[in-house]
Structure formats: C-alpha cells, structure tokens
Amino acid sequence: MVAEDSERAEIIRFWRAVELFSPQSVKAVSRERRVFKVKPGQPLPWEPDHELGRIRLRPEQAWRHVVYVGVYPMESVFEVLSRVFTPDADSFDERPNGESALAAFVVSGEGRPLIGSEVLSSCAWATGRVLHPGPGTPGWLSGFDATRTEFSADFEDLMAADEDDEWAKRLRRRGHEVGRPIFTDELEKCRDLAAELTGVETALQPVEIRVQSQVVTKRKAYGVDGHDFLNSFIVDDLAKVAERAETGAIGGALEKYLRPDAALDTSRRVDVQKNLDTVQRATAPDQVPLGRWPEKSKYPLALSQQLAVGSALSMQGHAAVFGVNGPPGTGKTMMLRDLIAALVVQRACRLADLTRPEDAFTGQKYTWKTGDWTRVVHEWIPELTGFEIAVVSSNNGAVENVTHEIPAADSIDDAWREAAAELDYFPSIASALLTVDEEDNDAEEDNDAEDDEPASPEQAWALIAARLGNKRNRSSFVDAFWYRKPESLPGIDDDDDPLAGLSAEDVAQCGMWTILKSYERSTPSSTWDDAVAEFRKTLDEASVIQADRERAHANLARKTRLDNDLRQARDAQSQAKQTETELRERLNQVERTAQSHQEQREHHVQRRVEHHQFQPGLMQWLLTLGKAMREWREQDRKLAAKVTAAEEALNSTYDELAQITREVELASHATAAARQTTQRCADELATVTAALSRARAELGDFFPDTDWWSDRNRRELGALWTDPAWNDARTEVFLAALRLHKVFLEHVPTQMRQSLHGMADILGGEAPRDLPEDAALTAWRSLFFVVPVISTTFASFARLFSHLQQEALGWLLIDEAGQATPQAAVGALWRSKRAVVVGDPLQLEPITTLPFRAEQAIRTDHGVDEQWLTSRTSVQRLADRLTLLGTWLPSDDGQIWVGSPLTVHRRCDQPMFDIVNAVAYDGLMINGTPPSKATEFAEMHPVLPASKWIDVVSDQSQGHWIPEEGRQLDRILNALIRLDVDMSEVMVIGPFRDIARHIERREDDYPGLTAGTVHTAQGKQADIVILVLGSDPQRPGARRWAAQKPNLVNVAASRAKRRLYVIGNRSAWAEQRHFDILARHLPHAPPQ
Structure with a gap:
C-alpha cells in the first residue's frame, strides 16, 4: 500500500460518512x-x-x-x-x-x-x-x-x-x-x-x-x-470501493477522478475558443467515426459536438475521464447517439475479422444452478469486449430521456425508416420496452390487483438501449426482452413446442428467447462470409469518401506549407539572383582591374625596353667614371621593380578573376535551381489550390474557408467535412454494423440463448449471490452485445452491477453530471474503464442534506482536503478539471474550467437565450434556435403577451410564499386556459419549498400543469414557464442565497422555450446578482 492509495480511500470514506446523513x-x-x-x-x-x-x-x-x-x-x-x-x-x-x-x-x-x-x-x-x-x-x-x-x-x-x-x-x-x-x-x-x-x-x-x-x-x-x-443506496458500495482502493485496486478512471488539484498539469489545457488550430486538427476527417446515427444527412453534428465525439473516442484503448460541458438545449443526446453508433461500428469491425462466428468465444464456459436448471454462459474473446455502454445519472428523468430518445422511432429521420425496417433489429422488443417504461412511469409502485388499462404502444426502430436500474425495471425488462409472448399468437401455450404454429412474423413479436430458439431451427438469412463482405463493402464506401476528405484536409495543411515554401523559394530566388548580379558586377570590375593592370604592366615593360635602348656605352662610362652606368642601372632596377609589381598585381587580379568566375558560375546555378524550386512550388501550389477549390465547391459550408476562422457563428453552427454524401455513407455503415450483429446471432443462437438466459437470471435475482465475477461479466457482455446501451441511476448502479468489479465495463456515459454529488459516481467509475461525463456546473448543483459546518467537521475528522467537500463540487466539476480540451467561464471565485463545451443552443427564443447567455456563459453560447419556432408559436397564440416581469410588492407572507403572487399566478393560469393553451406545455416553478407546496396544489386544478421547485424543473422544458419568486420580506438572506450563484436563474430561464413570466418584487430581487440581468431583459409590468 502506498500513501496515494490510502489518501484516495480516505476521500471515499469521507464521502461515505456524508452519505450516512442521506x-x-x-x-x-x-x-x-x-x-x-x-x-x-x-x-x-x-x-x-x-x-x-x-x-x-x-x-x-x-x-x-x-x-x-x-x-x-x-x-x-x-x-x-x-x-x-x-x-x-x-x-x-x-x-x-x-x-x-x-x-x-x-x-x-x-x-x-x-x-x-x-x-x-x-x-x-x-x-x-x-x-x-x-x-x-x-x-x-x-x-x-x-x-x-x-x-x-x-x-x-x-x-x-x-x-x-x-x-x-x-x-x-x-x-x-x-x-x-x-x-x-x-x-x-x-x-x-x-x-x-x-x-x-x-x-x-x-x-x-x-x-x-x-x-x-x-x-x-x-x-x-x-x-x-x-x-443511501451507495453507502455500502462506497465502503467496498474504499476497501479496494486501499489496496491499489482502484482502476484508471476512478484513480484520475480522485487526483488532487495540485497533481494536475493544467499547463496542457487547450482553450478551444482560442486555439482553433487544435480544434481543426481534432475534427479532421480521420477523427470522424465511420458510424453515424440515422439523423437527417444535411444536419450533421455542430462543430462542438463533433469535437466532443472525436475526443471521447480517442480514449479508446486506455482509461480516462472526459468532461463535456452540456448546457440545456445544446444537443447532448444527439452527441451521445453518434458516440454510441461509433462504438457499435467499432465492434462490428472486430466481428468482421472473425473467420467463423463461433470464434467470438474462447471456449471457456461458466455454469451455475438456478433451481433445477443449469445455466451456461460462453466467454467472449477479448477483442469483442470493452464496448459495453452504461448510461447513468442521478436524475431518473435524465436516464429515461436518454434511453427513450435512442431507440424511439422518432429518433431517426424519415429518410432512414425504410432501411431501418429492412434491417429489423428487433423493433418489437424495443417497442415493448418503451411501452413498459411508460406503464412503469404511470403506475403506482403498489399496483392494483385489478387489470390496468394497457399503455398505448410506442414504436421503436431498433433494440439499441434499455432502462434497467431498480428491481421493478429489471423485472419489466426481463419480461419484455426475454420472455415476451403475446397471448394472441397461436400455439403460444404449447409447453412441448413453444414455437408450434408460429410464423416468422409471429416470432418477431416475441421475446429474445423465442427468437433465438427459432434461429436454432432455421438457416441464417446470410452466410457469414456474405454478411462480412456486405459490411466491409459499406465500410469501404464510407472509407473512400473519408480518404477523399482526408486528402482535402491534408491539402489544407499542404497549402499552408506550400504558401510558406513558395514564399521562401521566391525569397531564395531573389536572393540568389541578387547574389549573382552582385558577383557579375564584381567580375566586370575585376576584369576592368585586370585590364588596367595589364596596361600598366605593358607600360612599364615598354618604358624599360625604351630604357634599355639608352644604356650608356663604354665612352660614357669612362667619361663619367661609371656614374652614367650606375644611374642607368638604378633606373633600370626601378623600372624592373615596377614591371614586377605590375605583373604581381596582374597575377593577383587573374587569381581573383578566376575565383569570381567560379562564384558567378555557382551563383548562376543557384539562381537556376531557385527558379526551378519556385516553379515547382508554384506548380504544386496551383495543383493543391485547384484541388481545394474543387473540395470547396463540393463541400460548401462543410469546408473550412477563410470565414470559418473569422466568423464564430459560421464556425460553431456548421460542421467540418461531414457533408450529406459522407453522412449518408456513415449512416449506412452503422446500419450495416447492426445487421452484422443480427446475422451473428443467427449463426450462434445456442451460445447466445444460453448466455442471455443466465443474464435473465441475474436480472431477476435468481442467480447465486456468490456468482463469480467472470461468470456474471460474461453474461453482461452477452446482453451488451445485443442491447448496446443499458441505463440506470447512480442509486441503482451498485445493485444492478453488484457482481462486477474494477474496470469491468468499457464505457460509462454520465448525464446531468452537474447535479450529481461527487460520491455518487464512485462505484460506477470504479467498474468502468473510461467515462464521458456530460453536464453543466452552471445549472443546478447537487442537493446536499448536511449543513456546511457539519460537513466540515466530518472532513476534518477524515483529514481530507476541502476540494472534496460534497457541497463545493460535483461529478461534472471533478471531470472537467481532468479534461484538457475546454474553455474558461466566469464563476463566483474568478473562473471555472469546463470540459469540451457544447455551444449551439437550439431550445429557447429571446429573451431567454440572452438571459442565460449573459447570466452564466459570458456570451459563449450561439443561438441556433430556428426563428420559425417563435413564428409558429406566435401564430398559434396571437394574443399571448410577450415574456415579462409582473411586479408584485407585498409585505404579507406565509414563510416564503406571498399570497398576492399566488393571486397573480392564478390570473395568468386562468388566462392561459381561456387562450386554449395546452397546460402540459406550462411549468410553474419557485426557488423555495414554501412556494412549491402552494403551486403544486394547482396541478389538480389545471390538469397537465407541471409545478414544483426549480430543482424539479432540471431536465424538463415547456413552452411557457412561470417563475414565482416569493421570499419572506423579513428574511433577505433567502434572496441572497438564491442569487449567490447563476445556477438558479440559469435553470429557470432555460426551461422556457417561448415565454417566461416572472412574478415577484422586482426592486427587491433586481438588487441581487444575476436577477439584475433577468430584470434588465424582461419588460416591467404591473399586477393585473
């Protein structure tokens, strides 16, 4: 045991102590x-x-x-x-x-x-x-x-x-x-x-x-x-994980999650709002997965969603935690769906490498007894593991939303419905699961013995996700997924032959047990080789387009390099030419010097020749007693010296001339070479520019032109490279991947039936409590193979996956992580290799039951740092600080680093969008809400007033409830009824429980109305939101509490899609932080 293990274990024990009070x-x-x-x-x-x-x-x-x-x-x-x-x-x-x-x-x-x-x-x-x-x-x-x-x-x-x-x-x-x-x-x-x-x-x-x-x-x-x-549902699991952490058996994801701030290398963080080069590299075509959800092909992921998906997938192969800042209305589910599609395709690629379907199993079998039955589960080869996807949240509504929005028929575009129907990836089971979810939501936990009215069937397009979690959900899932047998089908009660009299269409309406049994008796719809070939053909078609996009992306970098190379080549050519010119000028100068030295030599030689003509004779020598001869010789010596000096100067000049001639020759060659380099760069640049022009013409807004770099709206609202043609091909790959999974089941129905029956035992509570982890994990992997996504709440996670240990699951997707206490995710992270954590620390924070000073006392007793206080942080905050790609947002204590931000908001009209953008996001968000939404709403309700603040001043209160505000609320609700507004699209919320108790009573008077605290509104939305502020006039501290952070105003305003009506004392609330922004954006109106 090392000190770090003990410190991490103590953090978990501190959190467990806090949970004792929950x-x-x-x-x-x-x-x-x-x-x-x-x-x-x-x-x-x-x-x-x-x-x-x-x-x-x-x-x-x-x-x-x-x-x-x-x-x-x-x-x-x-x-x-x-x-x-x-x-x-x-x-x-x-x-x-x-x-x-x-x-x-x-x-x-x-x-x-x-x-x-x-x-x-x-x-x-x-x-x-x-x-x-x-x-x-x-x-x-x-x-x-x-x-x-x-x-x-x-x-x-x-x-x-x-x-x-x-x-x-x-x-x-x-x-x-x-x-x-x-x-x-x-x-x-x-x-x-x-x-x-x-x-x-x-x-x-x-x-x-x-x-x-x-x-x-x-x-x-x-x-x-x-x-x-x-x-607390997690208190025992926290004790278990703390014990394992003490021994170092903590797993990579949880180890990173528990790293202290002081141990983080924050210098490696990249602000994606400033470092666009990094963003472009991270969204390059080779970072775009070859699987895509069947959305409209002309509406790809926005840039920030694309960045988040590609960055999350880069974790494949190692343990990591990746935070995504997902404010409301920014397409979190759309992003998660593309991530899921990519992982299904990755597993299909591994399947396609199998020579035979049977090679998916190692041959190892695990067995146990359930009553008189022996269960057998077949172990998977490692290459097909690690793709398990668990979606988890502290918010049950968030879990339901995600699980519903993945398989529901309206989650895919109409253009893909025919292909989805042809694929036929168990839509009847998926639809039955959706119907079960609706029944469970509507029914009381203590069901009447009388028959309930069956829920209207909801259609699903494929069996992609299922909601498990608590015991009731697990039981409902087993009944719908495994044992489902509609009573109307012929021969269904034949115990000797459950398939007697059932047609293929009848079998498709049954549960997976019946379907796999039918596969055991029939020939697969396709040979394995043909199925693999079909998948690879689809994959290759998408890969060809990807390669084309990669060439265009490479050409962008190549053009940048060539622009620089050409500039340098031209500079080099100019320099070489200048050098050559200078050398030639010098050569001319030296040649002139040599000519001058030649002339001087000839002059001196001529003078000496002439001097020799006047050499004194014998008579002169005698007459002058040799003086004439001596003077002549002296003069001759001087003339000879001048000749010698002239010759030496001439020779030196000749040497210099030879040197310069060589340099001129080299410079001439250098100039020619530079000219060739320049021409080559120019030709190559012309070729690349032409290719980019063609790519720009083909891709249009999906190509990063100059506006992409300068225009933030253009950049954030669009997407790079993922044009309709490639999106179509990528969607085909995802559907082909599901098809390959289904054909695999047709080829190995016995192994899958046996393994899934074991899984049904585990979910039904029929398996032994001491079931070995390897056996349970093998069964779970079989279920994840058929149903790629399983969802649950944090509260149910430990019980659902009770048999599983450290890093058993491949992927953990945490939704609404901003409102999850940090301890809530411990067990889930411990059981997962990697986690994508999606949420917004600027929406509602976790609800803690302990007063702050009480938690401080517990923290002191455990000797852990204040950064681990549950009242000061959340799952999202702990994940964001680990994420290298992100940005800074303002907070009460300066700035807060958030992980990969989703920035395009597509929910709220004005002024709600401007309110939340100013209150919480410092202008980071881009308004992507179609103007047509506001127009359609206005046409439906032409006399409905615009959003406004109804100013109610009253010193009469019942706690935080102001009766006069209640009367104004009733006037508004009655007016909405008269205007024929659908009350299911109306939400009434307040910041205090005193208010919630009063407004909740109105739900019976106005059927369909949603009412409660602002906390109950998290994850919900409505066309019309009425915010009743209240607050005891004698307790101003309550208003300061509500305004201490932007979260409450942010949540309240972001619930309202079309109208926001605020009821309260405007002057009292406008004095508070964040509410002053709300007051500035909403017109003032007197009470009615």
Missing part, C-alpha cells in the same frame, strides 16, 4: 398509495379486518408489507445539526423536506416478518452520534456497521418463530427465514429498540409507525433481496 424518504400516509398509519386498537394491514382484506388478488399474487418504525421529519435532523454546528448569521439553508424512519423491515401477507429484511437508519444513527460522543471525539462517525449488526441480531430474537411453528419450518426448508405472526406490540418494541440503539429518542421523537402495502407475485412473497428501504 436517508430515503418514507411515503406519506395515503389510502390510494396503500400507505397506512398504525393506530392502537386498529387492525394492521395483514390482519383480516383491515380494508385490504376486501381486495381480491389474482391466484398468482400475494400481499407484501414494508413496515417503517419510528417515523420522523427530516427537518428534525436539520435542527439537531444546526444546534451542534451553528450556522453563520447570514447563511441560509433550505430545510430538508419529507420524512424518514428509524428502521424498516418486510412483513409477509400473513403477517410474518422476513428475517434479513430489517434495516437500521444510518441517518438516525449518525444524528445520535452528533449528540454523543459528538464531533469533538476522534472517529465519532465510526461504528455503524457494528450497530446495525446488533440491531439485526436483536430483531431476530424479537421476531423469532416458535420452535413448533410448522409454517416457519416449511418456509425455512424452502430457504426463507420468517418470524412469528406479529402485531402492534412487536412493532412498538422494534421501534423502541431502534431508538435505543441510535440514541435519538428525545432528539427526533420518533413515535409513528407506518406500513406500505404492495402486491407481488407469490414467488417473490418471501424473498429477501437485501433492498435497503431507508439508507
């Missing part, structure tokens, strides 16, 4: 929801005289009851924490809503507690520890596991069946441990036991006992699946 809510008493308050002297729900006894159940159904003992309001926990950890005078914390309980357990239909179902509240226990021994004691939040073990032992003793209880013995032989039939007295004793162990009898005053009754199938009536009814 209980689940207990449902309010409601006869409709079958939630009953236990009252002395009145029958319990499992007793014969209770009203439930009058409800007739189907033969295969039974009652099952969840008992909550010691119900307490969460506000009481808040008050305890506030007393111990005194807040600042100016601070404002919204008190938590709802109720929880000290303990919970399950009771069977005949009133027997299921031993092992009991749960002790970690929140109640932690609250007790705040009081004693208190936060000043080291390790004051340690020991919950020991306490809940003690509670379980005492619970079993309290509820134990008598030794002669034959029914209990019979159930024990079937593997179910139950207690004796219990009554109110036992419930009260259990409540008192939990209160004593947690130490909160006085502080929380938990007296009430509540029972929630549910209808289940008889086979599940006594099952104890370990579901925790009260505590």
Whole structure:
C-alpha cells in the first residue's frame, strides 16, 4: 500500500460518512398509495379486518408489507445539526423536506416478518452520534456497521418463530427465514429498540409507525433481496470501493477522478475558443467515426459536438475521464447517439475479422444452478469486449430521456425508416420496452390487483438501449426482452413446442428467447462470409469518401506549407539572383582591374625596353667614371621593380578573376535551381489550390474557408467535412454494423440463448449471490452485445452491477453530471474503464442534506482536503478539471474550467437565450434556435403577451410564499386556459419549498400543469414557464442565497422555450446578482 492509495480511500470514506446523513424518504400516509398509519386498537394491514382484506388478488399474487418504525421529519435532523454546528448569521439553508424512519423491515401477507429484511437508519444513527460522543471525539462517525449488526441480531430474537411453528419450518426448508405472526406490540418494541440503539429518542421523537402495502407475485412473497428501504443506496458500495482502493485496486478512471488539484498539469489545457488550430486538427476527417446515427444527412453534428465525439473516442484503448460541458438545449443526446453508433461500428469491425462466428468465444464456459436448471454462459474473446455502454445519472428523468430518445422511432429521420425496417433489429422488443417504461412511469409502485388499462404502444426502430436500474425495471425488462409472448399468437401455450404454429412474423413479436430458439431451427438469412463482405463493402464506401476528405484536409495543411515554401523559394530566388548580379558586377570590375593592370604592366615593360635602348656605352662610362652606368642601372632596377609589381598585381587580379568566375558560375546555378524550386512550388501550389477549390465547391459550408476562422457563428453552427454524401455513407455503415450483429446471432443462437438466459437470471435475482465475477461479466457482455446501451441511476448502479468489479465495463456515459454529488459516481467509475461525463456546473448543483459546518467537521475528522467537500463540487466539476480540451467561464471565485463545451443552443427564443447567455456563459453560447419556432408559436397564440416581469410588492407572507403572487399566478393560469393553451406545455416553478407546496396544489386544478421547485424543473422544458419568486420580506438572506450563484436563474430561464413570466418584487430581487440581468431583459409590468 502506498500513501496515494490510502489518501484516495480516505476521500471515499469521507464521502461515505456524508452519505450516512442521506436517508430515503418514507411515503406519506395515503389510502390510494396503500400507505397506512398504525393506530392502537386498529387492525394492521395483514390482519383480516383491515380494508385490504376486501381486495381480491389474482391466484398468482400475494400481499407484501414494508413496515417503517419510528417515523420522523427530516427537518428534525436539520435542527439537531444546526444546534451542534451553528450556522453563520447570514447563511441560509433550505430545510430538508419529507420524512424518514428509524428502521424498516418486510412483513409477509400473513403477517410474518422476513428475517434479513430489517434495516437500521444510518441517518438516525449518525444524528445520535452528533449528540454523543459528538464531533469533538476522534472517529465519532465510526461504528455503524457494528450497530446495525446488533440491531439485526436483536430483531431476530424479537421476531423469532416458535420452535413448533410448522409454517416457519416449511418456509425455512424452502430457504426463507420468517418470524412469528406479529402485531402492534412487536412493532412498538422494534421501534423502541431502534431508538435505543441510535440514541435519538428525545432528539427526533420518533413515535409513528407506518406500513406500505404492495402486491407481488407469490414467488417473490418471501424473498429477501437485501433492498435497503431507508439508507443511501451507495453507502455500502462506497465502503467496498474504499476497501479496494486501499489496496491499489482502484482502476484508471476512478484513480484520475480522485487526483488532487495540485497533481494536475493544467499547463496542457487547450482553450478551444482560442486555439482553433487544435480544434481543426481534432475534427479532421480521420477523427470522424465511420458510424453515424440515422439523423437527417444535411444536419450533421455542430462543430462542438463533433469535437466532443472525436475526443471521447480517442480514449479508446486506455482509461480516462472526459468532461463535456452540456448546457440545456445544446444537443447532448444527439452527441451521445453518434458516440454510441461509433462504438457499435467499432465492434462490428472486430466481428468482421472473425473467420467463423463461433470464434467470438474462447471456449471457456461458466455454469451455475438456478433451481433445477443449469445455466451456461460462453466467454467472449477479448477483442469483442470493452464496448459495453452504461448510461447513468442521478436524475431518473435524465436516464429515461436518454434511453427513450435512442431507440424511439422518432429518433431517426424519415429518410432512414425504410432501411431501418429492412434491417429489423428487433423493433418489437424495443417497442415493448418503451411501452413498459411508460406503464412503469404511470403506475403506482403498489399496483392494483385489478387489470390496468394497457399503455398505448410506442414504436421503436431498433433494440439499441434499455432502462434497467431498480428491481421493478429489471423485472419489466426481463419480461419484455426475454420472455415476451403475446397471448394472441397461436400455439403460444404449447409447453412441448413453444414455437408450434408460429410464423416468422409471429416470432418477431416475441421475446429474445423465442427468437433465438427459432434461429436454432432455421438457416441464417446470410452466410457469414456474405454478411462480412456486405459490411466491409459499406465500410469501404464510407472509407473512400473519408480518404477523399482526408486528402482535402491534408491539402489544407499542404497549402499552408506550400504558401510558406513558395514564399521562401521566391525569397531564395531573389536572393540568389541578387547574389549573382552582385558577383557579375564584381567580375566586370575585376576584369576592368585586370585590364588596367595589364596596361600598366605593358607600360612599364615598354618604358624599360625604351630604357634599355639608352644604356650608356663604354665612352660614357669612362667619361663619367661609371656614374652614367650606375644611374642607368638604378633606373633600370626601378623600372624592373615596377614591371614586377605590375605583373604581381596582374597575377593577383587573374587569381581573383578566376575565383569570381567560379562564384558567378555557382551563383548562376543557384539562381537556376531557385527558379526551378519556385516553379515547382508554384506548380504544386496551383495543383493543391485547384484541388481545394474543387473540395470547396463540393463541400460548401462543410469546408473550412477563410470565414470559418473569422466568423464564430459560421464556425460553431456548421460542421467540418461531414457533408450529406459522407453522412449518408456513415449512416449506412452503422446500419450495416447492426445487421452484422443480427446475422451473428443467427449463426450462434445456442451460445447466445444460453448466455442471455443466465443474464435473465441475474436480472431477476435468481442467480447465486456468490456468482463469480467472470461468470456474471460474461453474461453482461452477452446482453451488451445485443442491447448496446443499458441505463440506470447512480442509486441503482451498485445493485444492478453488484457482481462486477474494477474496470469491468468499457464505457460509462454520465448525464446531468452537474447535479450529481461527487460520491455518487464512485462505484460506477470504479467498474468502468473510461467515462464521458456530460453536464453543466452552471445549472443546478447537487442537493446536499448536511449543513456546511457539519460537513466540515466530518472532513476534518477524515483529514481530507476541502476540494472534496460534497457541497463545493460535483461529478461534472471533478471531470472537467481532468479534461484538457475546454474553455474558461466566469464563476463566483474568478473562473471555472469546463470540459469540451457544447455551444449551439437550439431550445429557447429571446429573451431567454440572452438571459442565460449573459447570466452564466459570458456570451459563449450561439443561438441556433430556428426563428420559425417563435413564428409558429406566435401564430398559434396571437394574443399571448410577450415574456415579462409582473411586479408584485407585498409585505404579507406565509414563510416564503406571498399570497398576492399566488393571486397573480392564478390570473395568468386562468388566462392561459381561456387562450386554449395546452397546460402540459406550462411549468410553474419557485426557488423555495414554501412556494412549491402552494403551486403544486394547482396541478389538480389545471390538469397537465407541471409545478414544483426549480430543482424539479432540471431536465424538463415547456413552452411557457412561470417563475414565482416569493421570499419572506423579513428574511433577505433567502434572496441572497438564491442569487449567490447563476445556477438558479440559469435553470429557470432555460426551461422556457417561448415565454417566461416572472412574478415577484422586482426592486427587491433586481438588487441581487444575476436577477439584475433577468430584470434588465424582461419588460416591467404591473399586477393585473
């Protein structure tokens, strides 16, 4: 173990300690929801005289009851924490809503507690520890596991069946441990036991006992699946991962996620708004995947989406975390769909390398027993693994949206419907799953025994994604995906031959078990070689276009280089010519000098010749006694010296002349060479320029012309290289990839049926709890092969993938990560190799239940840095800081680095777009909302007022609710009704729970209306949004709290597609940060 391992483990343990204070809510008493308050002297729900006894159940159904003992309001926990950890005078914390309980357990239909179902509240226990021994004691939040073990032992003793209880013995032989039939007295004793162990009898005053009754199938009536009814869904998983992290078994993605800020090399960050060269390289044709979602071919991904997809795919092959800043309306789902298509194509390429379909398996088989059946799963070769895609979010609505928008028929363009129908990638199963999702959304958890009206079938185009997560979703998925057999089909009840009398069309309406069984009895629709050849043909066609785009992209770089080369060649040619000219001038000068020296030599030689003609004779010599001869000789010597000097100068000049002649020759050659280089560069540049002109003519706006560099709107709204022709080809590749997957199933139906049956056991809770990870992972990989995308919430992730360990999954796609607490993603990241984290830290932040000072005390106890405070960060913020491609946005503490930003907003009209762009994004966003949307809306509602701020000034309040604002709200809603506005396109929101409680009551008066806090609006949108501000006039700190960050205004304004009406005290709110921008953009209007 190294120090870093211990530090990472301690961060996770700190987060787990925080999660101890995050209980689940207990449902309010409601006869409709079958939630009953236990009252002395009145029958319990499992007793014969209770009203439930009058409800007739189907033969295969039974009652099952969840008992909550010691119900307490969460506000009481808040008050305890506030007393111990005194807040600042100016601070404002919204008190938590709802109720929880000290303990919970399950009771069977005949009133027997299921031993092992009991749960002790970690929140109640932690609250007790705040009081004693208190936060000043080291390790004051340690020991919950020991306490809940003690509670379980005492619970079993309290509820134990008598030794002669034959029914209990019979159930024990079937593997179910139950207690004796219990009554109110036992419930009260259990409540008192939990209160004593947690130490909160006085502080929380938990007296009430509540029972929630549910209808289940008889086979599940006594099952104890370990579901925790009260505590954080992730607290146990955090403990598990912390233990593994301590040993270094943490995985690459989670290791990066937990790197401290001080260890990050921020110098490598690239601001994509400034470094356009990097953006162009990152969106080059060779970075564009050869698979594409079947969207309209003329509407490709915008540049920022293209950048995000290509950059995310570059993580393939190594562990990494990539953050994408995805503000509302910027096409996050569209981006994720193209990423999914690319990964499906990558796996198809690996499939196409197989000589035989059977070669997809190693030959290793894992087996286990389910009842009397032996399950067999077939291990995949490594080359076909790593493509598993799990979509996860803390927001259940976000999970539903993504999973719905992937397989739904309207997620593809009309132009591709015929091809999708011909492909026939199990649309009936996919449609059944969508219908199940709708039924689950509409139904109460405690379904009536009476038949429900079936949901209208929703059409899907292909089986690409499925929503799993909680137990109900898993069960619904297994029924629709695996066992589905429409009762109307002939021969469907023939146990000896389930396929008897079924046509191929009938089989297609059934679940995957029936389909694979039919494949076992039939000849595949195509030979493997033919299927591979068809896929490769489609792939090659797209690759040819890609190569053409790559040449154009290479020519851009080549032109830049050639422009520079030509400029340098011309400079070199000019320099060579100048050098040659200078040398020739010098040569001429030296030749003139040589001529002069030649003439001087000849002159001196001539003078000496002439001097020799006058050499003194003998007589002169005698007459002058030799003087004449001496003078003559002296003169001759001087003349000889001049001749010699002239000859030496001439020879030197000749040497210089020879040297310069050689230099002139070399310079002449250099000039000729430079001329040739210049011509070659010019010719090559002309060729490249002509090729680029043709590419520009062919690609139009998909080509990066000069405007691309200078015009940001042009750059961000468009896309590079992905013109309709290539988009068509890439879409064909994706469809061909799915076709190859389907043909693969036709060739190996037995292996896939066996493996998927094992997976159905795992999802149905039928597999052994101690199932080896390799066996479970093999089964999961089989499901991911057929259904590429599985979605869940963080809350359900650990239970869904409970058998899987470190880096088991290839891809994790986190949506709405800005509102996820940092600890929420730990288990998912630990089980994944790489993660794409999409969200916006400037939308709503995570909801934390702990007062800040309480969290600080826990942090100090664990000795971790403040950067890991759950109230100060989110999954998105931690991912963004790891992402090298991004940009800076303003924040309260200066600037915040966000990962690869999506910048084109296509949801809101004005002034909402300008409001959010000014409040949160410093003008980063580009308005891509078609003007036609506003025009169509105005034509539908010609007298509907424009967006405005209705100024209500009142000193009368009920907490943060201002009754006069409520009256203005009712006037607006009634006016909308009179104008025949669809109320499902109207949303009413407020910043405080006091407001939410009042506006939610209007949902019954205005059917279809959505109402709640701003937090409930996250991930939703409406044509008309009404923001009721409220706020107690005597508590200005509440307004300061709402305005301390841009997030609240950003979320509220970005929900409104066509109109935003604000109701509140304009002068009071306009004094606050961010609300002043809201006030400037919205016209002022008096109350009506």
